Amino acid sequence: MNVEETSPGIFWLDLDSKRIIATKNLTPGLTVYGEMLVEVEGVEYRSWVPYRSKLAASILKEMAEVPLRSGDKVLYLGVASGTTCSHVSDIIGSGGHVWGVDFAPRSMRDLLHNVARHRGNISPILADARDPGSYSALVPTVDTIYADVAQPDQADIVVKNAELFLKNGGWAMMAVKSRSIDVTRPPREMYAGEVETLKRGGFHVETVLELDPYEKDHAMVTARFES
Numbered sequence: 001m002n003v004e005e006t007s008p009g010i011f012w013l014d015l016d017s018k019r020i021i022a023t024k025n026l027t028p029g030l031t032v033y034g035e036m037l038v039e040v041e042g043v044e045y046r047s048w049v050p051y052r053s054k055l056a057a058s059i060l061k062e063m064a065e066v067p068l069r070s071g072d073k074v075l076y077l078g079v080a081s082g083t084t085c086s087h088v089s090d091i092i093g094s095g096g097h098v099w100g101v102d103f104a105p106r107s108m109r110d111l112l113h114n115v116a117r118h119r120g121n122i123s124p125i126l127a128d129a130r131d132p133g134s135y136s137a138l139v140p141t142v143d144t145i146y147a148d149v150a151q152p153d154q155a156d157i158v159v160k161n162a163e164l165f166l167k168n169g170g171w172a173m174m175a176v177k178s179r180s181i182d183v184t185r186p187p188r189e190m191y192a193g194e195v196e197t198l199k200r201g202g203f204h205v206e207t208v209l210e211l212d213p214y215e216k217d218h219a220m221v222t223a224r225f226e227s
């Protein structure tokens with residue numbers, strides 16, 4: 001089977017007549033959300049399902065650069081039960097670390113029980129991402145912030161967290177759900193508003209990718225912090 005690494009830690013596998021994206025499984029034999037495990041020449045890969053993960057959808061929509069590298073430190077806002085976070089954990093490897101913030105106790109319990117306890121590079125944090133000061137003692141300076149909180153003030157939340165935790169020149173990836181901002185206005189207007197907030201907060205916005213058909217009325221914004 002042909003395996004191609006198109007960005008560090010992100011692989012394309014030719015499976016029968018289909019091409020799928022995948023990450024190298026940090027915990028061989030274990031799945032997180034029922035994804036397929038595929039072994040090629042002694043290496044186990046986990047398929048990365050774009051209908052379940054906006055980051056996978058962004059890669060399929062030709063995200064120019066995935067700002068994640070082996071050994072990176074990542075602050076993940078809106079980690080939920082860890083579907084996307086588990087692939088981030090695969091990509092950054094055992095030398096990297098993800099601090100995953102969510103305010104829903106049920107999601108945190110699932111993250112802890114099903115994902116974090118098997119992976120030494122994930123620390124779950126039960127907290128409100130609007131109050132980054134409440135977890136500042138737990139999180140160091142990071143290379144990347146990934147945000148998917150589906151809140152109308154998400155760009156403000158990213159800026160607040162960046163001021164405390166993101167290194168100069170670090171990246172933010174922010175999944176914007178236009179319907180969580182205003183159902184009556186066209187999605188592109190919503191994305192532009194979020195982009196403006198990031199710019200005012202010291203970010204240089206690199207790309208805005210619409211994620212249909214994988215996620216309707218969603219976009220992924222990537223931006224570099226230049227405070």
Ligand SMILES: C[S@@+](CC[C@H](N)C(=O)[O-])C[C@H]1O[C@@H](n2cnc3c(N)ncnc32)[C@H](O)[C@@H]1O
Pocket residue numbers: 052053054077078079080081082083084085101102103104107127128129130148149150151
């Ligand atoms: C769309 S889901 C995230 C899905 C996840 N990123 C993934 O791809 O696997 C949004 C999550 O954000 C969390 N959330 C919303 N507002 C939040 C806030 N202010 N602080 C922390 N978590 C928040 C919700 O509890 C929910 O789990």
